[in-house]
Amino acid sequence: STEQEGSSSSSGSSAAEDCINADEAQAEYTASWTSVKEAFGLTDFEPVDETVCQVDGEQWKAEPKQGDSYRIAFAAQGPTNSWGVLSDEALKYHAKELGVDVLYAAANGDATTQVDNIQQLTSQDPDAMVVVPMGDGISGQVKAAVDQDIPVVLCSGLLPDSSGAVSTVTRQYDLLGSAYAEWIAEKLGGKGKVAILSGLAGVPTAEYQKAAAEKTFAKYPDIKIVTTQYTQWSPTVAKTVAQNLIASYPDLDAIWSDSGYGALGVVQAYQEAGKAVPPITGDSINEFIQATEGTDVQYALSTFPPEMSSTCLDTALDLLKGEPVLDKVYVDSPSFTDADGAQYARDDCDGGLLVPSSAPEDLLVDLKMCKAS
Amino acid sequence: MPETALGARGVTKSFPGVRALDDVTLACAPGRVHALLGENGAGKSTLVRILTGDESPDAGTVVVADRETRLGAPREALGLGIVPVYQELTVLPEMSVLDNVLLGQERSRRGLLDRGAQRELARAALARVSLEDLPLGTRTGELSLANQQLVEIARAIARRSSVLILDEPSAVLSGDKLQALHDVVRAIAAEGTAVVYITHLLEEVPALADDLTVLRDGKVVSSGPATDYTTDRIVREMVGRQVDQVFPDPAPPAGEVVLRVSDLVPVGSSAPPAHLEVRAGEIVGLAGLVGAGRSRFLRTLAGARGRSQGGVDVGGRRVRGSLTGAIAAGVALVPEERKRDGLVLDLTAAQNITLTDLRQVSSAGLVRTARENAAFDEERERLGIKASGPGQPTRQLSGGNQQKIAIAKWLRVSPRVLLLDEPTRGVDIGAKSEIYRIVRELAASGMAIVIASSELAEVIGLAHRVLVFRDGAVVGEVHRDPDSAERIMHLALGTAS
Amino acid sequence: MTSVAAPRGSRAPRLAAFSGLVRRGGAVWVIVLALVLALTFARGTGFWNSGNIAAVLAGAAVLGLVALGQHVVVLGGGIDLSVGSMVTLTSLLTAVLVDGYPIRTVPVIVAMVVLGAAMGLLNGSLVSVARLPPFIVTLGMLYLVSGVALTVSATPAGRVTAALTDFSRATLGPVPAPFLVLVAAVAAVWLLLARTPWGRHLYAVGGDQHAARAAGVRVRPVLLGAYVTSGVLAGLAGVLLAARSAIGSPTAGSGLELSAITAVVIGGTSLLGGRGSLLGTVGGVALLALITNAITLLQLPSTWTDLVRGLIIIAAVAVFVVRRPR
Amino acid sequence: MTTATTGSASVLTRLSTVLAPLAGLVLVLVLAAVTTPQMYTPDVVRIVLFQVGIIGIAALGQTLVLLTGGIDLSISGAMAMTSVVLAVTTGGSDGRLVAGVLLSLAAGLAVGLLNGGLVVLRGVPPFVATFASLVLVQGVVIAWTGGAPSGRIPAGLSWLGQGRVLGQVPVPVVVFALLALAALVVLERTTAGRRVYATGFNPDAARLSGVRPGLVVVGCYVASSLLGVVAGMVNASYIGYVDAALVRSLNLDSIAAAVIGGVALTGGRGRVGNTLLGTVMLAVLLTWLIQLGAGAGARLVVSGAVIVLAVFMQGRPVRIPRITAREKDTT
Numbered sequence A: 001s002t003e004q005e006g007s008s009s010s011s012g013s014s015a016a017e018d019c020i021n022a023d024e025a026q027a028e029y030t031a032s033w034t035s036v037k038e039a040f041g042l043t044d045f046e047p048v049d050e051t052v053c054q055v056d057g058e059q060w061k062a063e064p065k066q067g068d069s070y071r072i073a074f075a076a077q078g079p080t081n082s083w084g085v086l087s088d089e090a091l092k093y094h095a096k097e098l099g100v101d102v103l104y105a106a107a108n109g110d111a112t113t114q115v116d117n118i119q120q121l122t123s124q125d126p127d128a129m130v131v132v133p134m135g136d137g138i139s140g141q142v143k144a145a146v147d148q149d150i151p152v153v154l155c156s157g158l159l160p161d162s163s164g165a166v167s168t169v170t171r172q173y174d175l176l177g178s179a180y181a182e183w184i185a186e187k188l189g190g191k192g193k194v195a196i197l198s199g200l201a202g203v204p205t206a207e208y209q210k211a212a213a214e215k216t217f218a219k220y221p222d223i224k225i226v227t228t229q230y231t232q233w234s235p236t237v238a239k240t241v242a243q244n245l246i247a248s249y250p251d252l253d254a255i256w257s258d259s260g261y262g263a264l265g266v267v268q269a270y271q272e273a274g275k276a277v278p279p280i281t282g283d284s285i286n287e288f289i290q291a292t293e294g295t296d297v298q299y300a301l302s303t304f305p306p307e308m309s310s311t312c313l314d315t316a317l318d319l320l321k322g323e324p325v326l327d328k329v330y331v332d333s334p335s336f337t338d339a340d341g342a343q344y345a346r347d348d349c350d351g352g353l354l355v356p357s358s359a360p361e362d363l364l365v366d367l368k369m370c371k372a373s
Numbered sequence B: 001m002p003e004t005a006l007g008a009r010g011v012t013k014s015f016p017g018v019r020a021l022d023d024v025t026l027a028c029a030p031g032r033v034h035a036l037l038g039e040n041g042a043g044k045s046t047l048v049r050i051l052t053g054d055e056s057p058d059a060g061t062v063v064v065a066d067r068e069t070r071l072g073a074p075r076e077a078l079g080l081g082i083v084p085v086y087q088e089l090t091v092l093p094e095m096s097v098l099d100n101v102l103l104g105q106e107r108s109r110r111g112l113l114d115r116g117a118q119r120e121l122a123r124a125a126l127a128r129v130s131l132e133d134l135p136l137g138t139r140t141g142e143l144s145l146a147n148q149q150l151v152e153i154a155r156a157i158a159r160r161s162s163v164l165i166l167d168e169p170s171a172v173l174s175g176d177k178l179q180a181l182h183d184v185v186r187a188i189a190a191e192g193t194a195v196v197y198i199t200h201l202l203e204e205v206p207a208l209a210d211d212l213t214v215l216r217d218g219k220v221v222s223s224g225p226a227t228d229y230t231t232d233r234i235v236r237e238m239v240g241r242q243v244d245q246v247f248p249d250p251a252p253p254a255g256e257v258v259l260r261v262s263d264l265v266p267v268g269s270s271a272p273p274a275h276l277e278v279r280a281g282e283i284v285g286l287a288g289l290v291g292a293g294r295s296r297f298l299r300t301l302a303g304a305r306g307r308s309q310g311g312v313d314v315g316g317r318r319v320r321g322s323l324t325g326a327i328a329a330g331v332a333l334v335p336e337e338r339k340r341d342g343l344v345l346d347l348t349a350a351q352n353i354t355l356t357d358l359r360q361v362s363s364a365g366l367v368r369t370a371r372e373n374a375a376f377d378e379e380r381e382r383l384g385i386k387a388s389g390p391g392q393p394t395r396q397l398s399g400g401n402q403q404k405i406a407i408a409k410w411l412r413v414s415p416r417v418l419l420l421d422e423p424t425r426g427v428d429i430g431a432k433s434e435i436y437r438i439v440r441e442l443a444a445s446g447m448a449i450v451i452a453s454s455e456l457a458e459v460i461g462l463a464h465r466v467l468v469f470r471d472g473a474v475v476g477e478v479h480r481d482p483d484s485a486e487r488i489m490h491l492a493l494g495t496a497s
Numbered sequence C: 001m002t003s004v005a006a007p008r009g010s011r012a013p014r015l016a017a018f019s020g021l022v023r024r025g026g027a028v029w030v031i032v033l034a035l036v037l038a039l040t041f042a043r044g045t046g047f048w049n050s051g052n053i054a055a056v057l058a059g060a061a062v063l064g065l066v067a068l069g070q071h072v073v074v075l076g077g078g079i080d081l082s083v084g085s086m087v088t089l090t091s092l093l094t095a096v097l098v099d100g101y102p103i104r105t106v107p108v109i110v111a112m113v114v115l116g117a118a119m120g121l122l123n124g125s126l127v128s129v130a131r132l133p134p135f136i137v138t139l140g141m142l143y144l145v146s147g148v149a150l151t152v153s154a155t156p157a158g159r160v161t162a163a164l165t166d167f168s169r170a171t172l173g174p175v176p177a178p179f180l181v182l183v184a185a186v187a188a189v190w191l192l193l194a195r196t197p198w199g200r201h202l203y204a205v206g207g208d209q210h211a212a213r214a215a216g217v218r219v220r221p222v223l224l225g226a227y228v229t230s231g232v233l234a235g236l237a238g239v240l241l242a243a244r245s246a247i248g249s250p251t252a253g254s255g256l257e258l259s260a261i262t263a264v265v266i267g268g269t270s271l272l273g274g275r276g277s278l279l280g281t282v283g284g285v286a287l288l289a290l291i292t293n294a295i296t297l298l299q300l301p302s303t304w305t306d307l308v309r310g311l312i313i314i315a316a317v318a319v320f321v322v323r324r325p326r
Numbered sequence D: 001m002t003t004a005t006t007g008s009a010s011v012l013t014r015l016s017t018v019l020a021p022l023a024g025l026v027l028v029l030v031l032a033a034v035t036t037p038q039m040y041t042p043d044v045v046r047i048v049l050f051q052v053g054i055i056g057i058a059a060l061g062q063t064l065v066l067l068t069g070g071i072d073l074s075i076s077g078a079m080a081m082t083s084v085v086l087a088v089t090t091g092g093s094d095g096r097l098v099a100g101v102l103l104s105l106a107a108g109l110a111v112g113l114l115n116g117g118l119v120v121l122r123g124v125p126p127f128v129a130t131f132a133s134l135v136l137v138q139g140v141v142i143a144w145t146g147g148a149p150s151g152r153i154p155a156g157l158s159w160l161g162q163g164r165v166l167g168q169v170p171v172p173v174v175v176f177a178l179l180a181l182a183a184l185v186v187l188e189r190t191t192a193g194r195r196v197y198a199t200g201f202n203p204d205a206a207r208l209s210g211v212r213p214g215l216v217v218v219g220c221y222v223a224s225s226l227l228g229v230v231a232g233m234v235n236a237s238y239i240g241y242v243d244a245a246l247v248r249s250l251n252l253d254s255i256a257a258a259v260i261g262g263v264a265l266t267g268g269r270g271r272v273g274n275t276l277l278g279t280v281m282l283a284v285l286l287t288w289l290i291q292l293g294a295g296a297g298a299r300l301v302v303s304g305a306v307i308v309l310a311v312f313m314q315g316r317p318v319r320i321p322r323i324t325a326r327e328k329d330t331t
């Protein structure tokens, strides 16, 4: 047939049909938006509509396949940066607390490696699997796992419905991307020149946030995106890029950055050039807040908390215990602006730490991310 | 049958700096062996490369089977049955003997190699060069140099050829291998193939050649039936003057023993230990067939190869078994292979000369160009090097002058022991006699000299006494006297009574 | 004197035997075997269960195809740094062009193989006709092609058909279908190298271009053939990768070239060209695939991964290099 | 048609190796002038100069290795390692800065020795040897820092990355200039340089002339790693933090710069001048692309094209050698 396969189902509408719509779920979802809205003091900031459903818990209810404790496979990002480290370790730590075994595999940030990881983990026949997706490229393999009756929980990331993942625990890229954009738009009164500093070209986390931002800015005809650059989430690269921006766009009104590392480089560049730092966004890494302490830099920060991985584990276990679980769990996490930013700085902690961190204190100490107080 | 199987008409070829060939006309008839003679740099190999389409002439044309022809690549020449064996070895050491013999002429059925046919073909070809008992699967790199050369010749023979060109095939052959070569050449000529044969060993000419052509400085100076030529005449034509190849007796060595080699065994040699004593001012020759172990012996003395046993003393002091150790002790080796081991061709003449002892021409690690040039001029004086100046890339020098540089660089360190391996290989007769002069002078100046050479006349003529090698072992010592030549050959061949 | 003389630099026989083993590509299998034994002891059931074996084999398929192409190019005395990017582009395009339309599947697969061949042809011509150093040509192509991929789509895009995904997961016993593709490819390449004139010529050209030319070998077509082979195999690998991921990504193949070269070298093939054994390269692939598998299987601390990988690679290359004879 | 080795030819070749990158540079500068006039404002020029510094320092090391016929992929590893060593040992305080610097140099030395050792003692192809040690270095750093290297670089070092000479010229480019001058003198004027070229052209002959090619090669790898360390210090002090993003990157700029400039991969051929030109060209190019706001894709495409073109224009193809180019192998 010349038909496109599954073109109907991919719209997700089929999911909606058998959706046991859970109101408190919907509420929780909107909450994650409103909290940001308040934090950033945004006037109009409506959640992109999204139907959250409840998964039939009974379907996945199961006894431990081996021994008397569950074995949870964890296809992790790997310790490629402090986010990855905390994401990995938070889950392992929580697993120890709950006394479940973890089968760990690190993708080191590479989707292709993760495909292999997932297949290998699947072959070890775990009770459930938590996956921190490195890119849509893995959805095929995720599907394979689900087809073998292994409930898969996606963690801090999205995959297309075709992946068949049972539940997704994450914070929304759209949320962050557009929230930052809205904040800038309101700062500029819907008028001005903006530069977009995205992370890594071709990497979903970066590209989706960027897309959301562009969509938002599009609503404001008088806001001009003068240039889009990539920082590779490296302050060094970001600083060089920013120096170029200063030279070519001296009259830049604001900078949309998806990362604190990027923002850090930008701030340095402007300070060195002796120019006022334009309003800037990013995720709230300790380093950035410390660097801007006592300056009049205007910023809006939020986080994509790595420690949400522990929630992912809980969700997986709930599935196995047959308890009600939502197909999309949207994690909320603190967002703030320069107004109250200073209070979050933690001098006893590593610069790369995303603050405020809800990760257990002793874990942070174990990981030498914070000094024991 | 054509009159001229292969020929050249007014072929001229220049390289930046040199006119390698100048209006060369030549005709090789089918069924005859045509010797192409000339000093180094006379243009023989260049002519060969043009006749085989490896290089195209600036002017003039190549004649194939009486027809003027342009050749774009060796492949085209091969297609016309013109089969060369270049001066330089072109077998591939990593490939099997079989694959080397059939390279470029594989037999295949339906795109796949026809292994049966391949083996037959290779066997036949190898048999003709007396290598019938060589396993076809052997890695060619494992063969002795002589055998590699024969494999290369077998490759040429395996092709149906109307013309066979051999550029100095005998340079690395001797004894029965050389004999085998001569036999196959005659046989092929008898089959009606025209053979172009290039050699520096003039005694081969009467044995093989029907016609001969002498090149000098890229010009044909003489050509005709071989019977019209005596060796003396050939030499005269080649150099344009009469050279006396007679060696005056060397002054008897007066000095005390400088080099003492006691039961030395090179790494990888299964031969019995070798002993040797050389006095100051003495010249000791090393004779033997190719692969007999002379080079290996010299390389070991110079610390370039390990010793598995034994020791070397210079002036009564033990020499460390390393290159630098040997050099420090005053042992210098002018290696067999000038272009690969003797010189850094991309450096200038002066830079090569000073490479052995940079301290001389430098202060505080800085090279003083003035001193470097001075060093060059000094050696140019001493050895009569012909070069445009200290800054000339060594690559551009003629073989003889390159060899002089390779010697000069060692004179800089004023060694007590000088080891010369094939010092006149690929060097023209003019330069040869100069090198002989130099060697004698150095000896007279009190140096202990060991010289390995495949040219019997040379070793006997230069040396006070000659050590003969066979299969890596010293099998005898021969002193200067009228019939030493025969005795040496017998020892080398193992036919001594 | 007619007999065969002692081997060059005639080393101690034991060493010689070893270097012979390396030459024939057997050496790396020693490590592979050791690793397999170690894993069997440590995680017998876990390692040998058909699923895990399938995982190892499937993981090896893509790298294997690319390494195979690399092997051919390296034999010819070249190097192909652009394979990774070629895989990226072809896999991305497979997904984007198929985009879930079953009828497109076959044409697109063909197209990708052709595209691979075309890119190989470009590499090959720059190397053999324009006579530029392979390293630089393919380095340039690496940038160029990955650039093109990013312009095709900066985000994961497209979707392959069920047919493809099913194929990527189909198994014959414990053997996954993609691995069978690799096996077929190995067989084909072996035939090309060992049983055709082209194969002989490739060794010759890699070993010594002007000697080959002197023997009447057409150097250009031989080299072109090598790079085209590499391109075609990269194209195939791209399709397999797409089938496996179901979706195209603009970074899918990044880094593959380095793994491929590593596999070839620890397989005992000389980067100088003219010498190498397919067996060795396959062993190299097996080793790399096993390392990845072992690290997860043994649940090593993730922060050690690169350390372990680095150590094993260094150990392997340090031991399994045949030094060029003096 | 002829071998490019006789007098006038070699002069031409040498010229062309300088002319090509020059032409390329001019071309890019013109393009920049047309498309992005602000390229010529002091600010942007300063950025370019900085880039020249940061790329150039590593490129010098790369050049030394290339001259010996090798290649060093591990430079970016040495750079990343340096920032981590600095941060961890000093804990961001100037007090232990000296110790930090010494330790980084020691680490660099180790990497260089590893590379050199593998290449010289084991005859491992440089490409693979240095790639392996890159993986190893990254592995060590990651294992040692638990995967998330971070921390402050002592402020006492910030002049190196952020300082300016005469209020305008970035310190890094000055450092580069000095190092380049040193390299120039060493290569062109000293016995050491002579040995490097001799080894690069013909290790066998060099060895038989009493040069120790092994030492020369190891020396070059060590120098390369040490220059990598210096580049790493500049980089680290430029931003003032450990930049985790750089730890896993494989940065080929140094190779690109040298090669674009006309340093041959085959050893022996190439001068500091070539590297300088290549570095400037690359720096201008990269800055120009940012100024253009070119997309990531376009940027890669351009870089790729430039590399190939540059080498193409150098007119030093790896020719299929004539039969004369080699002598018969008789050992």
Ligand SMILES: Nc1ncnc2c1ncn2[C@@H]1O[C@H](COP(=O)(O)OP(=O)(O)OP(=O)(O)O)[C@@H](O)[C@H]1O
Pocket: B015, B016, B018, B019, B020, B038, B039, B040, B041, B042, B043, B044, B045, B046, B047, B087, B396, B397, B398, B399, B426, B427, D002, D003, D006, D322, D324, D325
């Ligand atoms: N490719 C080349 N480039 C530059 N000069 C060359 C080249 N080939 C040969 N020559 C020069 O041309 C002249 C003739 O060289 P050719 O090799 O033909 O001499 P020959 O008679 O073969 O010497 P030999 O007896 O040593 O082989 C020499 O001066 C040589 O230096």
Ligand SMILES: Nc1ncnc2c1ncn2[C@@H]1O[C@H](COP(=O)(O)OP(=O)(O)OP(=O)(O)O)[C@@H](O)[C@H]1O
Pocket: B143, B144, B145, B268, B288, B289, B290, B291, B292, B293, B294, B295, B296, B297, B336, B454, B469, C005, C006, C007, C008, C009, C010, C326, D330, D331
């Ligand atoms: N570099 C080398 N390494 C190892 N073996 C060698 C080497 N050179 C020669 N051989 C082998 O050692 C033996 C002696 O070779 P060598 O070259 O010393 O003989 P030779 O008498 O010098 O002959 P010629 O110098 O005429 O080639 C031969 O079997 C040869 O194959």
Ligand SMILES: [Mg+2]
Pocket: B044, B045, B046, B087, B167
């Ligand atoms: Mg000749």
Ligand SMILES: [Mg+2]
Pocket: B294, B295, B296, B336, B421, B422, B452
């Ligand atoms: Mg010899």
